[in-house]
Amino acid sequence: MKELLFVFFAVITVVSAGIVSFSRNLIYSVFSLMATFIGVAALYVFLAADFIALAQIMVYVGGILVLLIFGVMLTQKISTVTITHLSVNRVWIVFLGLLLLGGLGYTIFNTSWFTGEMRAAEPTVKAIGNLLMGKYLLAFEVASVLLLGALIGAATIARKEEQ
Amino acid sequence: MKNYFINVWNAFYTALVGLKVTFLHLFIKSVTVKYPLERDKVPANSRMKLEVDWADCIGCKACERACPVQCIHIDTSKALPEDNLAATKNGTARKLLVSNFTIDLSECLYCALCVYPCPEDCINMTPNYEFGKYDRKLLIEQFAPFSDDDRAKRQAFEEELKKKKLAEKAVKTKEKE
């Protein structure tokens, strides 16, 4: 049963990711990105990472994707101009892609994966909270400050009036 | 800073005032009526639908002339021998027979300008406000109580009269010559 659901979500993720990269219509790419994100979130659930799954939906679908859509909608003539990813440097891309595939495949097949027992899903929030506020506090704060800086910078750039 | 808080408080407070106003309407009786079940009382002098009392019409066409949009059409003819024309309620003798009296209610302005010139008070605005029809043609109201056959007969009679007159005229002119 679980396997069937897993396959279902995996297919959704892969197919929609395929649409994202191969669709000639930019807006279709962006919208199918939503399916990708949701599929990934579902896969997180299978990994018993429910907090991450929900955060994925909230942050990526509710926030970042919306921003992407916003940006794409504001570009000109999205529906008529076909933006292709295929025509530029095709040879190089195929070459690099194959190289990457080979490398990844090699790694996957040659790593001795750690296999543990299947454990029941546990509440993760508390653990995440404790780690963020304890062990990784500095990293957490540094990341926040970095993001804040980026935010302020973006606002400053956007707010700049014409001289 | 102080302004900001005053503003926020103001927005909140005035919102509460507005909510109170609307809330108090819970206890106020509805001012509308449940239309087809209840009806508002319409004053007797309401100007809703034009009605004509054909029996009183003398065919003077004063209303036709007064109408700003020419929605009234009156045809008159000489009375047939079998027509027994009674006098109007004002006692005026009717000499002409109104064979055709139509009002196109889809064109009517409901201005009541036709009502005042009528010497016999036979055209009136009535408070009947429900005369919707499914076809615009049905809004052309015919007030003369004749069938089409009847009207044709009258027309024939009229033409006959006219012919007779013409013939008489021709005879007269011939005699003159």
Next chain:
Amino acid sequence: MSRIRTEEMIINMGPHHPSTHGVLHLVLHTDGEVVTKIEPKIGYLHRTFEKHAENLQYNQVVPYTDRTDYIASMNNNWTYAMAVEKLAGVEVPEYVEYLRVIFGELNRLASHLLFFGAFGLDSGAFTPMLFGFREREKILDLFEMTCGARLLYNYIWIGGLSHDIPPGFIEKTYDFLNDFYLRKDGKDALTEFRKLLTANRIFIERNADVGILTKEDAINLGVTGPALRATGFPWDLRKTEPYSIYDRFDWEVAVGRGEYGSIGDNMDRYLVRMKEMEESAKLIKQALDQLPSVKKLDVRSAVPNRIRPPKGKEIYFRAENPRGELGFYIRSDGSPKPARLKMRSPAFCNLSALPAMAEGWMLADLVMILGSLDIVLGEIDR
């Protein structure tokens, strides 16, 4: 750092749009939400009123004037009647004048009540609409019991009125005025309006400092009526060029004071109308109070049978309508029909100020500014 290049979007507002108050068509050039250029397109409701009038006798034109500004038909009737009376030299009895003032002001009240409702609706509040209608309905009931019609009255005739007031009219009008603004317990309609909409912070934020029209601009663009008075210019024909018997009453001209923002903004136009409602109610009350002292007579006694003004005589007469100055230019050729009739409709002239007021504001503001002009398309297109 240069600004991000943006592109104008042309967007058609109307002719079928919920808040153009009729079949007005605005071609908007927008930059995001900001409207940069407005081109009003009118004429969807053109009914050749002026040409019609040339083919009708003077008294037959009255029902046509009803249909120009159908929200304030009484005032249209009245202005037209006064113009023809002046042209043909008809004297109107004092009793009739009093009734005309009462009905004209009642209609002004009804018109402003509709404005109140429509303006609320433009700002997104639904309930003021119904409250405005509730009060307006009472006025329409008064009209109906008098002349039989609720919207298109044909009541004020040349030289008189079509009906005398029915028994019970005066008491009912007093009752209405009482419910409208005189009640001591603070439950009158005007106070309710004030609490519900005028005081609301959202409403104030939406309107204060929005769509400012300066006095100079208003005069140059020919804006009249409440929109002109909102710029702080106390120009009300009832006061500055008193016609009829307006000089007998004690009342004030409502002027924009910029209570919530600058002078001449949306809020001022709204407040001027709210104040005018009060003043109209005062006028009606005074006229009703003075009415018993006037000799009662047949209201149709001075109605001329046939109107034939002297040949070549022409006249321009203007009066203060709820929307502004309504003017009639009439030229006679000696026949019972006017040779030329021209109507200066206030809403038409006010609309021409819209681009000056609304350009540079947001789409939502445009709706409010258009609403604050209180246009009636029947009058603009004629």
Next chain:
Amino acid sequence: MQGIISLFESGLGLPELWAFVIGVVVFSLLIFLFIALFVIVAVWLERKVSAVIQDRWGPMRAGLTIQGELQTIADTVKLLMKEDIIPKPVDKLLFILAPFIVFTATFMVFAGIPLGPNAYSGTFDLGLFYLIAISSLGVIGIVMAGWASNNKWSLYGAMRSVAQIVSYEIPIALILIAVVMYSGSFSVKEIIATQDTGYGIFGWFLFRNPFMFVAAILFLIAGTAENNRTPFDLPESESELIAGFHTEYTGMRFAFFFLAEYANMFVVGVLLAILFLGGYAPIWHVAALADIPVLGWFFGSSGFWIILKAMLVVIIQMWFRWTFPRLRVDQLMYTAWKVLIPFTMAIIVLNGIWMKLFNLI
């Protein structure tokens, strides 16, 4: 209800796959039925609330009694029989897909509404977080509808909607933190258990401290903004944008937007009930109440209480709609970023201080 759930969990004696499929279908239909029923009641209620506020009667004719309670059903039938128009220049795929995405998001939230302590989202550790996260999915559908309609007014609506929902999610999440500070858990069950102290309504987070009361009001405001209702109905502000993002939709497709919009009101009601009004916990625990013949069943069931509290919030939202004018776009953003967010942040800090002062940590 519990019995039915366990019946399905036992698998009905069928192969696992079939039991799963049947379970999914049955529960989906149940949820759909619940949404449809709620919307029918809510639309009727809205018309009645507006009628009462405006001194009118509202629908009076369709129905068994004289209050027109079947009016919405008649309207729905009318809506279903309307011609299904897909304008030529629209992006057909997205145009058709959009209402379903909006509805699916709402549907998924409804699946997580805890009608009782044993509901799945109640036991689920992150129930509340799930509700909030999924409810943000609908905005994608709205954007899709606005863009696919190929209508500038729709696009305006969609763009406003995006800006609005993204902004107002932040205060909601921040208020969530304030509540979680008390309960110490995202679990709906835990949150409600913390409020069900035996002191009746005084156990509610609403009355825990003055800041929580303010937080509840702010949550109501932000929630109203989340589901695009007056005074925040900019995406479909009809005096400006005709109908906003669903201008081009008719018939069944429009009905889906409509369903989602009203269902979202209920979601906000449920969230507010869980966070501040004690969720499915009864207002008072009196054993004698359960003995009343018919009402006792209602008072005894936890679903009744949460629906009651949510309906109360729904009615308050309707009351808002028929009272307030609409904000402008920039004022909307101002409210979110310069009023709600600072206030909620202040509430979090003050809450912490309060809890420290009274040794609640």
